Amino acid sequence: MTPFTYQRAADPAGAVATAVTSPGVAYLAGGTNLVDHLRLGIAHPTTLVDVSRLPLDGVERTADGGLRIGATVRNGDLAAHPEVRRHYPVLAQALLAGASGQIRNAATTGGNLLQRTRCSYFQDATVPCNKRDPGSGCPAIPGHQRMHAILGASEHCIATHPSDMAVALAALDADVEVLGAAGPRRIALADLYRLPGDAPQRDTTLEPGDLVTAVVLPALPLAERSAYRKVRERASYAFALVSVAAALDVRDGVVADVRVALGGVAHKPWRATRAEEALRGAAATEDSFRAAAAAELAAADPLPDLAWKVPMATNTIVATLRGLLGGSA
């Protein structure tokens, strides 16, 4: 652990002003991931700017009927929020599928989005890792690769994004509000995350000093019939082998609209646009669900030890949509 200075941000603009002028600043919110990184010697910030007490902890309806969620809203509070539970059950379920009660009470919305992969090589400073030490190599590719990607990976990195919440947000077409050196801006969640390519050290498209201030959900009536299914080796407190966030609107036996996103399979929450395209206008049957899942997973390129993730992801998409269909019967 490298010594660092600690300061508490007075306001968001002040936090950003500090961060953009001095390299080595890290924002500290819930600390549930960053503090591990400090201990493990894989993050070496010289200054921690504590943003956890900034007034970004509100959840409010937006003018167009959506929801703005402040960046420091705790995961536990967000999961319990009546608006979330009623209008976006997939988000509440995803939050509750993550971590433990204690961690959810500390972890924030912004921090959850920006948590880093739990790849065991990334988290061990004594071994190579292109994400931690660009150019050093990826031992996961020839090595232990249980929690790794089957979609969108590169020869440089097969890490997965660990968040459950972000998978639900990907399905819900969420936007992210960011305060940066040039002022506030709003970006689609889909544009926040990136694939590893030849720069796996970059998880997101954020610039140094950017501070996530809120997540904005659009009004999405479809989401009232939505669900999150997380497949894991134990019943709780484990990262996803595969997860599925889905929302389904069926009219007269036909899929009128649908959202599907996958977790545990890629460097980012994976919006399953091919599956969605295949499903819109199709009969709402298990056969359609399976064909759509297969269309999405056709792009999968699993390493040999990860081949099982393809049927697991396929089956989990089918099971989640089937569950939503059952709910509408």
Next chain:
Amino acid sequence: MSDLLTPREIGEDRVRVDAAAKVRGAATYAFEQPVDDPAYLYPVRATVARGRVTGFDTAAAEALDGVLLVLTHLNAPRLASTDDGELTILQSNGVAFRGQLIGGVVAETSEIARHAAELVRVEYDEHEHDTELRADRDDLYQPGTVNPDQDTTTDDGGVDRALATAAVTVDHTYSTPMEHNNPMEPHACVAIWEDGPRLTLYDSTQGAHGVRTTLAPILGLDPEHVRVISPYVGGGFGSKGMPHAHNVLAVLAAQLVPGRPVKMALTRQQMFELAGYRTPTIQRVRLGADRDGRLLALSHEAAEQTARVKEFAEQTTVVSRVMYAAEHRRTTHRLAALDVPVPSWMRAPGEAPGMYGLESAMDELADACGIDPVELRVRNEPEKDPETGRPWSSRRLVECLRRGAERFGWDDRRPPGSRREGDWLVGMGVASATYPGFTMPGSVASVTYRGEGRYDVRIGAADIGTGTWTTLAQIAADALGCPFECVHLEIGDTALPMATVEGGSSGMSSWGSTVVAAARTFRDKFGEDPGVGDSVSDSAPQKLPDAKKLAVHSFGAHFVEARVNVDTGEVRVPRMLGVFSCGRIVNPRTARSQFIGGMTFGISMALHEASVMDHRLGHIATRDLVDYHVPVNADVGDLEVLWLDEPDEHANPMGTKGIGEIGIVGSAAAVANAVHNATGIRVRDLPITPDKLVH
């Protein structure tokens, strides 16, 4: 036949005497011991799997404010004995496995020590390493004995012929992964080196005297000048059964800052190389039977690994010497010595992985013969110990199986893959359990009368969360014929009379026998009306007269319901029943905790636990509890425990047999057999994770 104690306190459902202190955080574990002006030690570890250190750059570390000492092989004190390859550290520049201790930093705070240790730069001459156990290696060898001191091989010479002519045969290979003990409290100690020289070591250990006996000659100290103190231990599961290299590092550091207490606690990640683990096992089990399922041949052969620096030979196949009647029998062990951390005791070493292999094969034999798995086991019940021909002190396996089957609703079991409820396939599995009834010689206890009906009972025994503080006092109360409240027990310190290790499920039998012997000597000498200060010390007889002529084992049966999700392959265990015959139960509350703890370990071994060795790096890739899974509460359903509470009058004066480990023996096989019954899929490679079932 022994002179059995009349149970009055024994059998009482007593709350742990240390429960309130533990809940309040007032029980002092090793690292928390209050000492004056402690310094903190953080290790430097090898980042190659084999080779030599060619240079240390310690300048940056030494330049940090608060750093007291950077320790390497260049400045470490010499050890008096280097016979133990695990404990011989910092005596040369050699590196025998990745993660081995090669140095350390002592500083004013733990944060400074850790930071400085990260700043130490090490140059290596890296050699090729070899960390992969395979059954087809050409360098597997036969160890002299297997743990603790058992024959490596037994073979009556008739197995191959019997297998060739048997009507029904099973021949499969079962494997278990490297597994790590992972007690909740990490390995920790405080070492204080003073003039004399004298050493005081606060340690988290399953046996204070064993630590002293092992470390004193290595350090060149008179054992009388070494004091080890360990009143509370947050779990050990074998990994604290003997000192490990971190203890030596702490003492070496303490020698260089004499008079200053040196505190050291391993991180969770460091425990994966430095605290022992269970070897992976590759077990070939061959069974030959007649059409009625009676065994004609039983062959159980294991390949395992050990470390190049120190041999540990897990006794994986010894269960097949005990469990079933078979006309012909062979059991073997072969080891590969690799560039890996040193394996050691872990939660029923030998019995736990061995019974997964044997009891899975028995389930496959039941299928092959078309016989109910409970019935198959009953048909192969041996009248005497198959290996030695000795009569059993007691063996009530059939009763455990029958009672368990009735209680569990075993009659509802259906053919494999035929019961579905919603999205879940449902199955039931059974497996037997066994564990030897060890009583270790050598413990000594003292009894002193304090007046007003009160007695001090002193013995250097350990409580690793098992309940010794309570249960040994219950035994002492009955041995002295006094109320429980009148016993003042002292344990966990080498200043107390010598006690054997809390291992091999032998603690209560060994220490209890000793306390009973001391109490009886006390009464013989001072009668029922002793004077204040009257005191005796005594040890138990080496073995009861009967014990040499008898086979003393505990037995039991596990029943499991498993549910497997048809879409995802996730496995859940909603209910599990264990029925045990382990002699008399001293305290039903703490006993139940031990049984359900063992059964939970069985679920864990079956479904979760696996350490993955990255052979390219020679590196354990799973090194925290994110990657190394143990069950959470949500994974553990309704666990029920029954015991046939009857004293084994041949075992010891309490009539007890050990209960610490039998709960894990066979339980993983019962889960695996239930998964097979649910799905029709036989997974022969633990753990049974969803990827092995999804399709």
